[in-house]
Amino acid sequence: MKSKFLITGIVSLIFSSLMQAQEKSSNQNWPDRTVLPIEAYQKTGKIEPNIKDSDPIEWPKEISAPEGAPNVLLILIDDVGFGATSTFGGPVPTPNFDALAKNGLQYNRFHTTAVCSPSRASLITGRNHHTAATGIIMEFSTPYPGYNSLVPKSVATIGKILTDNGYGTSWFGKNHNVPDWQSTPAGPFYLWPTGLGFEYFYGFLGADAHQFRPSLIEGTKPIDPYLVDGKVDPDYVLDKDLANHAIKWIQTQKAVSPNKPFFAYYTPGTAHAPHQAPKDWIAKFKGKFDYGFDKQRQMTFEKQKAMGVIPKDAKLAPTPDDYQKWDALSPNMKKVVAREMEVYAAQLAYCDDQIGRIIKSIKDLGELDNTLIIYIMGDNGASAEDPTGQGLTSEIGIMVNGEKDTEEFMLKNLDEFGGPWFQEHYSQSWAHAMNTPYQWDKKIASHLGGTRTGMIISWPKRIKQTGQIRSQYAHITDIVPTILEAANIPSPNSVDGFKQTPMAGKSLVYSFDNATAPETHNTQYYEIIANRGIYKDGWLANTTPRNLPWQGHPIPSEDPMKDYKWELYDLKKDFSQVDNVAAKNPEKLKELQKAFLDEGRKYNVFPLDDRYIDRVNPENRPNLNKGRTSYVYHEGNSRITEGMAPNMKNTSFSITADIVVKAGDEGMIITQGGYFAGLALMLQKGKPTFAYAFSHYPQSKWSIQSPTALTAGKHNITVNFDYAGGGAGKAAKVTLLVDGKEAAKGDILKTVPSRFSADETLDVGEDFGTPVNRSYEVPFTFKGEIEKVTVNLK
Incomplete structure (x- = not known):
């Protein structure tokens, strides 16, 4: 018996020793920040059946988070060129951007991918955009690995990394990184911000948003903050709302967990079209741009030199002949085009003002000293997506659907510019002026006008050489590595069991204390819509654009690999990419062309594709509706994005609604799109009405209405939309039936050929955003009962 107890005791002692050794080892290795998520560590001891006998x-x-890890405020502004802001010599006053430059470092050789979704994918992952499967914007994705818009599990975001390392994380504003077919309230949600590791999201999923009536998401829930007690708030402005929510979130983080650092990704969507701003801010710029864009470009260039933002020997890149010239405009059009720039300046200045409120709130909390602020002024160069040269009053109507x-x-x-009833976008030549001193614009990845934007980094606790310029090459993939090094967090090898693709970017921390430190990001390729280039050790080889920035339907080349000419620039001597030295350096050009091929194969850049809007057809992407001709909806089925809605363009269709009403009931039955292009079946003062808008022009809106209001009871309303055929955007005949009998009919002279909206959706029983016409106001909630609505495509 004694031997039995002895053996038991020895075994117990050995087991206890092994457990203690394992515990010590676990304690020494914890936390392993290279493998995420990190399991909580618990020191164990003796545990017996009775608590009094247990340790x-x-x-x-x-x-x-690691000791001393900073808070991080990452700011990304949309469609702002290098030469737009006062900080970089431009005409738009951005005092908060200025203040950060004074108290931080100003980077004058920072680069993006040249278009939004790809830049944003690179920004939050630290990888090249094709590695993140985002070689083009989400709506234009194709099945190839670099272009399918399904960010791989091997590419974890900064939100996921920081959340799993003990940060509080958030995302405010624009997303444009959810695949087109996954952006409805039905999900799936694994590629939405909260699915990518961000704990809180308040913003919008698409390319742009209406400043006064945006389609917003909180977490994964659609919300309409511009509606108060069921009515449109006339004082609502999106930029202010986003700032309010960011401030509240930051204050809550520090009130509850003062020692826990926060990460806030703030990306408001300004100054992407539509250009809209509060009236009092627009008034501040009245008459400020009457001299025109040609003079502005020269003025900005001179100021940039005087400020030292660009070298003294830098040259002003010539404006290509394709752009509108100021002197070619009529006196009346000069007034119009000047007004466009007033609105743009107002929107950008107002946005910077709201960002100032966020920074002040951090300062008021006593947190500014240890907050790393990275303020990127432009996810690409300024946008020249204006095919007319005189600007647009509707980006969807003119740029996409061909209105004039x-x-x-x-x-x-003129007074409507910047307001809710215009989707204004400024002249192509204002965009080029905002990209001073460079050539070309957004979408043109081959040239600095498309890729180089302004950036400021501020971190008072760490950066002491404030107010200085840094000219080392920097790329948008460098931001995540910079944040991780600042926080003393390694790039993970494994996340949720998935081996991680190494980051392409390089940390910029090395440049904080040394203006002349050798740059560490020595090679970087560029490619958007087959416009391409390769930077290597100070040289830039790039293609000559075949298609202009404002061409939505360019003629695709037969072979994008062969049909593009190449240029070569020595950026060590030629800051602005002006002097093409390809003819003098053929061997260097060949070397860089080979480097592009190598990088292209490595990062999933191929195959090249120079189609643009022609890729937008939802049939080109995964679609639960493929082959489907009948759709049944019920009341409350709303916020269905265009890619997942029935495609009621360029075809005949019918809408049949079974409803129950009281006499005089009114409201929306079903609608898609809005004021700038859309359709709606509704009751107005009890009368069945079908409304259609080709654009915001009064002559492009039609309404077919029954002369008689419905009696109380159950009714069946049918719209037969008979498309003329013969191409896209042709006419149609509409017949409105009530309980099987013809009640009204009419002609639609022009129909929407390409897109109803970038941000408005299909909604049943209510209308969000803008109305199809101004005979009613949103949300125009249906007063009766909708049993079902059936859409049949013919």
Whole structure:
């Protein structure tokens, strides 16, 4: 018996020793920040059936950020060129951007991918955009690995990395990184911000948003903050709302967990079209741009030199002949085009003002000293997506659907510029002026006008050489590595069991204390819509654009690999990419062309594709509706994005609604799109009405209405939309039936050929955003009961 107890005791002792050794080893290795997520660590002891015989146990130790890790405010502004802001010599006053430059470092050789979704994918992952499967914007994705818009599990975001390392994380504003077919309230949500590791999201999923009536998401839930007690708030502005939510979130983080650092990704969507701003801010810029864009470009260039933002020997890149010239405009059009720039300046200045409120709130909390602020002024160069040269009053109507503005209409409606009833976008030549001193614009990845934007980094606790310029090459993939090094967090090798693709970017921390430190990001390829280039050790080889920035339907080349000419620039001597030295350095050009091929194969850049809007057809992507001709909806089925809605363009269709009403009931039955292009079946004062809008022009809106209001009871309303055929955007005949009998009919002279909206959706029983026409106001909630609505495509 004694021997039995002895053996048991020895075994117990050995087991206890092994457990203690394992515990010590676990404690020494914890936390392993290269493998995420990190399991909580708990020191164990003797545990017996009776608590009085058990050792006291410490609470599990949960992961926290490394000691001294900074808060991070990452700001990304949309469609702002290098030469737009006062900070970089431009005409738009951005005092908060200025202040950060004074108290931080100003980077004058920072680069993006040249278009939004790809830049944003690179920014939050630290990888090249094709590695993140985002070689083009989400709506234009194709099945190839670099272009399918399904960010791989091997490419974890900064939100996921920081959340798993003990940060509080958030995302405010624009997303444009959810695949087109996954952006409805039905999900799936694994590629939405909260699915990518960000704990809180308040913003919008698409390319742009209406400043006064945006389609927003909180977490994964659609919300409409511009509606108060069911009515449109006339004082609502998106930029202010986003700032309010960011401030509240930051304050809550520090109120509850003062020692826990926060990460806030703030990306408002300004100054992407539509250009809209509060009236009082627009008034501040009245008459400020009457001299025109050609003079502005020269003025900005001179100021940039005087400020030292660009070298003294830098040259002003010539404006290509394709751009509109100021002196070619009529006196009336000069008034219109000047007004466009006033609105753009107002929107950008107002946005910077709201960002100032966020920074002040951090300062008021006593957190500014240890907050790393990275303020990127532009996810690409300024946008020249204006095919007319005189600007647009509707980006969807003119740029996408082919409507044409007239001088008379624009001049007559000058006061509407910047307001809710215009989707304004400025002249292509204002965009080029905002990209001073470089050539070309957004979408043109081959040239600095498309890729180089302004950036400021501020971190008072760490950066002491403030107010200085840094000219080392920097790329948008460098931001995640910079944040991780600042926080003393390694790039993970494994996340959720998936081996991680190494980051392409390089940390910029090395440049904080040394203006002349050798740059560490020595090679970088560029490619968007087959425009391409390769930077290597100070040289830039790039293609000559075949298609202009404002061409939505360019003629694709037969072979994008062979049909593009190449240029070569020595950027060590030629800051602005002006002097093409390809003819003098053929061997260097060949070397860089080979380097592009190598990088292209490595990062999933191929195959090249120079189609643009022609890729937008939802049939080109995974679609639960493929082959489907009948759709049944019920009340409350709303926020269905265009890619997942029935495609009621360029085809005949019918809408049949079974409803129950009281006499005089009114409201929306079903709608898609809005004021700038859309359709709606509704009751107005009890009368069945079908409304259609080709654009915001009065002559492009039609309404077919029954002369008789419905009686109380159950009714069946049918719209037969008979498309003329013969191509896209042709006419149609509409017949409205009530309980099987013809009630009204009419002609639609022009129909929407390409897109109803970038941000408005299909909604049943209510209308969000803008109304199809101004005979009613949103949300125009249906007063009766909708049993079902059936859409049949013919």
